[in-house]
Amino acid sequence: MISFAKRSLPAALAVLSLGLALPAHAEEAAPTAPAPAWTFPSSVGLVSDYIFRGQSQTWGKPAVQLSLEADHASGLYGGFFTSNVSEHWLPGASAETDLYAGYRNKIADTVGYDVGVIYYAYPGANWKDSAFSGYNDSNSLNTAEAYVSLSYNWISFKTGRTLTEYFGWSTNNSPTGGGFAGDADAGVTGSTRGSYFYELNASYDVAEGWNLNGQLGHQVIANATGLDITYYKAGVTKSLPQGWSVGLAYYGSNEPDAYKGFLSLANTTSSSNIAKDKTVLSLSKTF
Template sequence: MNKTIFSKTLLATSLVACTSLAQAEFSANMALTSDYVFRGFSQSSEDPAVQGGFDYTHKNGFYAGVWASNVSSDMYNGSGIEADLYAGFSNELASGLSYDVGLIRYSYPGSSPKTDYEEIYAGLSYKFFSVKYYTGVDLGNEALGDYLDAGLEFDLPQGMGLALHIGNWNSKAAGGDYTDYKVGLSKEIKGFGFELAYTDTDVDNDPLANGRVVLTISKAM
């Protein structure tokens, strides 16, 4: 390549890279929770969990990230770690109205047989209300089920927040349908997020789906 052309190309590439970085944002998060509860079920067999992740967001609405937590190895065929990879687009459609679409992969390294699976999701939020729909397949493209998530978030006095959630899992397997609920109070204190939540389901035959109080302390960076 001609040296002059190479220099111009390098300069152009550098300018594009700098512009891209200026429009992008990297962040990290960490959390300690008394019980890792996902869709109403304890994933850590009612034990504490340490969690953390990294996120990339771009001005155009694209985002991607990774998140991990310890889980019960008995539940995930010998794997004690959940590692999630996700990517999607989120933007505002109108004042107060926004959308979110993406793909998430739930991985459990070392599980045998494999318990990894993926979900495609799409959601809308308007001011304090949000709704999101997930549909999942495993690595063999076998349909797992659908999950509908709806929530309300309110600001309370003294800088506190109230979150209400209801979700419904519609399993492709017979007898696997259930509904879960969550009520949470949150507050930021000296840069740390504190949430005290109560979760429950309508599942009667699994102690990991019973009602429970969960305390989570988090930090965003």
């Protein structure tokens, strides 16, 4: 019996080593789980002012914002964005609710593109809510805009054109000769449908969790004078644990006179420089 045990020990060790190796081999050979067809990125944030193309949408006040998106592996996407806004600037409006959809993909590893449509909606708001008598014919603020962008590494170029009037601006509510207190000669002279913008955007990770971002753009209002605006932004964002991030950005514009001392559409007496330069703080969380 002792002799048999001695002769069997090497064979037993071989079988044991084979048994130990099998699980590791099986683990290496296991197929990886396929990437999900759909992902649903979302975020919630707080900003000290809601700036859109150089203009404050909240009369200089803070805004709470929510973003939800559905992305398909093919490149198709759709989303929803909402924020509080001010009726001083957008007559009768307290909220902006945007719906958008499009397709984004890559031509090469460093080159991408994005085409889509966005619909800016302001529930319950209408130019008839303007407090200025004679400048308040019924007209919706809701606006549809098509856009396209091309990106290379950390920089992108984007342009878009409105398929409707530009936020309801018309010769009734925003005319020359009285529509803008800061510049009596500024105003709308025809249909604002076909207004367009173009901008350069940059987003560069300089260190772990640190991102520098910037923007330079120009908005053209169709059939208008003195209302076009050039805008820019320079900011930094710091990522924090559990999806949180904080940001600091400086927004500025060429400050057209038409937007200086802009009289409130809610009470006709309060005034604000809609396009003034300012620093904006932000706090957000992604899910």
